[in-house]
Amino acid sequence: MKPFLITERDGAILVVRMDSPETRNALSEPSQMQAFVDLCAMVRADRSVKVVVLTGNGPAFCAGGNVKDMRDRGGIFAGSPYEVRESYRNGIQRIPLCLYDLDVPVIAAMNGPAIGAGLDLACMCDVRIAADTAKFAESFVKLGIVPGDGGAWLLPRIVGMPKASLMALTGDMIDAQTALAWGLVTEVVPLAELEASAMSLARRMASNPSHGLRLTKRLLREGQHMRLDSLLELSAAFQALAHHTEDHTEAVAAFLEKRDPEFTGR
Structure with a gap:
């Protein structure tokens, strides 16, 4: 099985790409959660890494949970309520505990839609830069579920409680310009310029001690x-x-x- 996260070094900057474009980088497999945990452990141990840039391959940044697995009650959604609870606690909830807590700055370069858990993943990062084609939704409620990976804690700290409530309680999609106006992202650029913009910011951070x-x-x-x-x-x-x-x-x-x-x- 190919790795979910592909990494490459550019000096003191570590570029991390989610590489499951066929699923729009959806997060449903335990191996994907473990990949983030292992990544954070590696960065914590490597003092030469100053900045991490997180992005996605394909048309989406991260589409959140795999809805087909939800329908089939497979993957992390399988089993009794107790088993599902443990799947969350021992699976996707390990990502915010390690990624949000990482000591080095993390920049989300959002190349496309960030939906549900994908938006929450971006909110675990320090700074978010978006392509002008990106869209965002805290869409759990539309599937009859709740933010299960920290979104109810993360999102209000970025956009404020009123806007976070609006997003979480409607599940509606917002575009990149709205995300910029709300402070969800700090910059919106054409897709072709996204990586260069993210790397330029990363180099400005990495120039510091x-x-x-x-x-x-x-x-x-x-x-x-x-x-x-x-x-x-x-x-x-x-x-x-x-x-x-x-x-x-x-x-x-x-x-x-x-x-x-x-x-x-x-």
């Missing part, structure tokens, strides 16, 4: 559920670590000497 990137993202994540005073305590601790990195010393020297810095990741 590794420790600073990872610590900054961790603060942004922790700030989602901490009080201000608690976050300030964590910020002070992280700042103490950052001030004692070689890359911070180099960044300060380069700034004062009006030259480009040369970072080593130390």
Whole structure:
């Protein structure tokens, strides 16, 4: 069986492509969930990776769950209610727990529709760039089910509760320009320019010191559920670590000497 995720390196950037165009990169197989878990474990262990770009091969970014499997009660939808619950907990719910929690920035380059779990997958990333042909829907309710992979937590944090409620309770599709106006994506470009735009942004992020990137993202994540005073305590601790990195010393020297810095990741 061919791998669901294809990876390639461009310097400090890891490009990840979902490669099941025949199913519009639908997420229904346990092996696909495991592929994301393994990917995140690899990135956490590889300190040379600074940024991840996630995209899809074919006409869609990710079509969400496989509706045919839902009809046939196959794959992760098979078995008793208890078994389905465990399939979610031990399957697709492992993706937000590892991908959202990843220390390095993740850019979603959305080459086509992101539907249901596909939209939630994009919301697990830090920044979303969309092709002008992309469409988006939190469409679970149209199939008589609920967001089962974290969408009810993720989406309101990006577009706000009123718009998240509108999307989740109607299941309606929105186009790329609406997604841009709502803050769901930060940029809309022609499909032919999508990868170049995503890589340009990734290089801007990757030009910064590794420790600073990872610590900054961790603060942004922790700030989602901490009080201000608690976050300030964590910020002070992280700042103490950052001030004692070689890359911070180099960044300060380069700034004062009006030259480009040369970072080593130390």
